[in-house]
Amino acid sequence: GELQEECARDQTVLLQANIDNQSGELLGYSMTRLLDKGALDVFYTPIYMKKNRPATMLSVLIKPEDEQKITKIILAETTTLGVRAFRCPRYVMRRDFKSVETKFGAIKIKHSFLNDIEKYTPEYEECASLATKHQVPLREVYDAANYCILNQQWSNISK
Amino acid sequence: GELQEECARDQTVLLQANIDNQSGELLGYSMTRLLDKGALDVFYTPIYMKKNRPATMLSVLIKPEDEQKITKIILAETTTLGVRAFRCPRYVMRRDFKSVETKFGAIKIKHSFLNDIEKYTPEYEECASLATKHQVPLREVYDAANYCILNQQWSNISK
Amino acid sequence: GELQEECARDQTVLLQANIDNQSGELLGYSMTRLLDKGALDVFYTPIYMKKNRPATMLSVLIKPEDEQKITKIILAETTTLGVRAFRCPRYVMRRDFKSVETKFGAIKIKHSFLNDIEKYTPEYEECASLATKHQVPLREVYDAANYCILNQQWSNISK
Amino acid sequence: GELQEECARDQTVLLQANIDNQSGELLGYSMTRLLDKGALDVFYTPIYMKKNRPATMLSVLIKPEDEQKITKIILAETTTLGVRAFRCPRYVMRRDFKSVETKFGAIKIKHSFLNDIEKYTPEYEECASLATKHQVPLREVYDAANYCILNQQWSNISK
Amino acid sequence: GELQEECARDQTVLLQANIDNQSGELLGYSMTRLLDKGALDVFYTPIYMKKNRPATMLSVLIKPEDEQKITKIILAETTTLGVRAFRCPRYVMRRDFKSVETKFGAIKIKHSFLNDIEKYTPEYEECASLATKHQVPLREVYDAANYCILNQQWSNISK
Amino acid sequence: GELQEECARDQTVLLQANIDNQSGELLGYSMTRLLDKGALDVFYTPIYMKKNRPATMLSVLIKPEDEQKITKIILAETTTLGVRAFRCPRYVMRRDFKSVETKFGAIKIKHSFLNDIEKYTPEYEECASLATKHQVPLREVYDAANYCILNQQWSNISK
Ligand code: NI
Ligand code: NI
Ligand code: NI
Ligand code: NI
Ligand code: NI
Ligand code: NI
Ligand code: NI
Ligand code: NI
Ligand code: NI
Ligand code: NI
Ligand code: NI
Ligand code: NI
Incomplete structure (x- = not known):
């Protein structure tokens, strides 16, 4: 039998935004808000952007049906002007x-x-x-x- | 109305390359070159690779029509032998x-x-x-x- | 007038421990515990240790009189076997x-x-x-x- | 001539898992195991997860035909309950x-x-x-x- | 009884060097060399330096009597021109x-x-x-x- | 002959501040200002602070005689309320x-x-x-x- 049949497999969307003009203090709050609104997972990755800027990449893992709703929250709560969306299957036990x-x-x-x-x-x-x-x-x-x-x-x- | 209709939505490509055999000095220069050549965004993420190597992932966000041109610049300017390409929609305000x-x-x-x-x-x-x-x-x-x-x-x- | 006279200046101790055999879940709890017990600041730095281990450096900023007490908590709550202590003056507004x-x-x-x-x-x-x-x-x-x-x-x- | 024709281009899959409840010691071992079993590349990215957890994102680059096999190894060797799969073309020299x-x-x-x-x-x-x-x-x-x-x-x- | 009496306490030296002009490949080798030559611990921290350079801070924990020997190895094996030395007591179980x-x-x-x-x-x-x-x-x-x-x-x- | 005699050895001060309420954009500017004002080196380290905050540690390496001057610039340019000072010898080629x-x-x-x-x-x-x-x-x-x-x-x- 194939792994697809053996274990649950669902579709998820990974939303990403690079943030270089917002403080860590505000980002800590955003994480809580996004989890409260139904995000499956929220995490931050340290990145280095142009003009010597230490910055943060926000990643939000969501169910496909929440793409509209959660994107709006990211745009409202953070300073980012753009949100990337990656659709990907996920293997889950x-x-x-x-x-x-x-x-x-x-x-x-x-x-x-x-x-x-x-x-x-x-x-x-x-x-x-x-x-x-x-x-x-x-x-x-x-x-x-x-x-x-x-x-x-x-x-x-x-x- | 749906978010897709309400806000501008475009297609972007995220190019990625893991770099473990080039110095930070040269990578700093690559960032400038890529932005000069039309990349929408360039950023570095610290990663840890095999054989105890502290390394850097180069990410370049581009318009789909620049995929060929920017991939060539990455291959020319950096030591990487491979470039991954992720196509993803982007919500933009x-x-x-x-x-x-x-x-x-x-x-x-x-x-x-x-x-x-x-x-x-x-x-x-x-x-x-x-x-x-x-x-x-x-x-x-x-x-x-x-x-x-x-x-x-x-x-x-x-x- | 010198800066020392103009602004408050106190003595602090920075405690550090490298942790490669404890999960992030437990480290999140340790942060809360240390702050509850009087640490001035607690923060985590991502580090890369031998044998390809992604690891975490725990840093705890404390008042000199808490060095004994907080060191004991670090040794009790985390898996580390050693804690480094740096004494340093701090300029504070x-x-x-x-x-x-x-x-x-x-x-x-x-x-x-x-x-x-x-x-x-x-x-x-x-x-x-x-x-x-x-x-x-x-x-x-x-x-x-x-x-x-x-x-x-x-x-x-x-x- | 297009870049696609000029350079080898293959399909790869990037597997990702966020790990907040496993030690660096065990993750160092997983890297070796995954490379032994045919992964093209394995790397770790430091991330920050909810509840103040310093965590690690495991990324494994594989050939499409190894998706089932390598996913099983990740689920067996690590504590993660879910593995994301991104299919992406790769330009290679x-x-x-x-x-x-x-x-x-x-x-x-x-x-x-x-x-x-x-x-x-x-x-x-x-x-x-x-x-x-x-x-x-x-x-x-x-x-x-x-x-x-x-x-x-x-x-x-x-x- | 005081903690100093209760647990072993020794003196260590933490050597640090910022490296922006050497590849991860060479740094991975340096880690092995330094451990072979008697370093108590060797670890890498991702840092961001001027001119948009993703770089690496090398940290080497040593016994005070090895300060001369290990500093020479760092200067020989890496490209750094300067090594900082911090003397610090360490509490050890x-x-x-x-x-x-x-x-x-x-x-x-x-x-x-x-x-x-x-x-x-x-x-x-x-x-x-x-x-x-x-x-x-x-x-x-x-x-x-x-x-x-x-x-x-x-x-x-x-x- | 000892290493101290063989190579130049000077005294430096490493200033550190944790920043969780300022954007990367402003920190990029601070780096330039500090280098212009005589800092020997300026670098950023990604850290994770309480309340789920992705944050940045600012490190500034200076000559001992600049401690007052550079500390004032850090306090003026950044949002930090405290600056730690570590005095350390440095081996230089x-x-x-x-x-x-x-x-x-x-x-x-x-x-x-x-x-x-x-x-x-x-x-x-x-x-x-x-x-x-x-x-x-x-x-x-x-x-x-x-x-x-x-x-x-x-x-x-x-x-
Ligand atoms: Ni911007
Ligand atoms: Ni059961
Ligand atoms: Ni290689
Ligand atoms: Ni308007
Ligand atoms: Ni150990
Ligand atoms: Ni009970
Ligand atoms: Ni007042
Ligand atoms: Ni969990
Ligand atoms: Ni230099
Ligand atoms: Ni016993
Ligand atoms: Ni604060
Ligand atoms: Ni000469």
Whole structure:
């Protein structure tokens, strides 16, 4: 069987704009706004533009049906005068959720899979709030979650 | 009405090349050459390549009809052996120009608009030469230009 | 008069750690923790380490009396085994606060000064919450605040 | 004649994945794996993601026929749950190989050409092993190779 | 007790050079050379220099007694004409080594500690060679190593 | 003999400021101003600050006697409220100038030396203006200059 059939595959659009006349302070706000309005992902890449300008490339990954709406938000919130649009297919692993019970409390686990590939990712927000509540380093909460996951998978084969 | 109808939309090509065997000194010169030859935008992105190489990705945004001409310049001016070409539509705001009279002198303003989105951008070169001439920080010249713009828009509504 | 006398000058310590075996997810949390615990500033720099590793340098600016406390937090929260400490003087502008009344509401302004240098900075958090409340782009709120500031300074000299 | 006819032109696919929950240590290993499995090029770009996360964008340039195979490796080796695929033509210079005899030994030279554009690139691995063997700086070995190349081209026209 | 007494503290020197006239290819080689000659750490930071030059800052962390030797290597191997030297104390966690037995084989673990802070880090080279040997993703080998570590620490307290 | 005696060694100061509320456009201008006012070097490093802000670290290398003057310019030209100062010794190679006669015209060469280390660097501005004048790629002018240098050094030993 082909990978296309085996794993979910969707169409996405990557919007890009180069920004050399807006401050980082305003760009930090734009990221939040774009995520609130339905962007799948928002990220910044440092770039170097003409006239010795350290600048920032804004990238926004969206569903094709949001192209109009999100482009308008980028044009309204940022100083850019132009937005490039790249249409691209995206391979995505299927996913469901599990929960593990750690000494810090229950933690939701994202379980993603594709044929023989299987991954488990503790949910960041839950781990972060447990770390803050128990005043322990975040990596200890992740360790606790990962231990529970591995315990189910590995305990019978590892010495 | 759709955004496609409302704002100017054109086709552009984004050319990319990864460069790990040329110095920053030569790349600085290439940027100038490419802009002189009609590139719409040229920018550099820091990347990390194999064998522990800090490298640079050259990106050149062009009009579709310049694809042949600009690709040849990239191949001639840089050490790269390959140039990738991405065709992408670009949403652009319509624009015209205004002028404001500041205490430092007249400054050209780019006025861009799209439905209810409207932006005013003082022209960099004019601001920079006035700042140098008057020996004041550039941000003071921008402040003066922005004040004039806002004065026309805001004075009646702001206390 | 010397600059040392004219502007506030204090001693700071810049702590640095290179991190190649921790995820960005955990580093995002560390930033929050360090700021909560009294760090003056926390920032990340992308670096390239041996064995083709894209990595991150954590920098934490602190008051000298917090060197012990913050170093312990870095060692506890991150995977790094070593923290470098640079002692350096810092020139800082004196500052006080003002308030301006805009059409979106009152906004606090940081006023910083040093001899003939004077700067006004609208407070980010207040601007951001007004932009969200009024559902306008953040740059419009900044424009409103800057207009009020400039109005007091410039209106009599600008045409 | 058009550039398409003059230089080799092939189709490539650029795969991209944003990674915020994997360490640089593991990403360094992934680069090696992907190159071993047939990727044409692998590189990392520093990006900034939501929740204050310093992150890394993995880019893998591949032949179209490897899209399924390499996507599976990315999903297996990294923590990403999604891979974007951009199809793009690539202009490539034709190439053949030459050899020059330097005082450090023979060095292979990549000769690339396209109409009036002609470039010569000493092979890195051979230069590096000669520099290590002779315990001289690598730039001296490159100088020796470049001198030999230029000697054939330039000696009769340079004073 | 003070942190200085509790954890090892040593003196290091951070050497820095800005490089805008050397290729990434040569810089990759320099990293290897410097590590071979006793540098504690070598890393590259992307910087933007005058005249639109994308450039690289080379940083080399060394023991104070190697300042002369390593500076000479930097001047010989790179094109830079100047090397800055910052002397700085470094806080380092004490460390010893353990070994765990996983289903892939034995893996060495770096154990670092400072009062109530304790960290365990599987050795990269051993994990990488086991992943290659068993043809499994590297993260599975790390998972196996971490599981063994956590099993000793956590099994009695986690459900 | 020690390296300190063998090569010129001077004292420099590295000034640093983190900037998250100023545009790249203004920072490009600041670089030019600082170089005009006597800075030895000015460069930008991309950093990631709190609240999801892509930001820029400004670094200015200066002579110790310019610390007051240049700090004032940074505070006046940029929005930063604080400037860190690191004092550091710098190892510098001694240098003099030569000239070579190429087919494009005479080119000045920087000759730097330290014991057995010797480097030759064609002057960028002269090469760039010859490349523009002759309408050839800049790398051809560098090749011509390097060939002349190497011809004097290598011709008798290379085959
Ligand atoms: Ni512009
Ligand atoms: Ni499941
Ligand atoms: Ni609990
Ligand atoms: Ni190559
Ligand atoms: Ni108009
Ligand atoms: Ni390590
Ligand atoms: Ni005041
Ligand atoms: Ni995520
Ligand atoms: Ni230079
Ligand atoms: Ni132990
Ligand atoms: Ni701030
Ligand atoms: Ni000489």
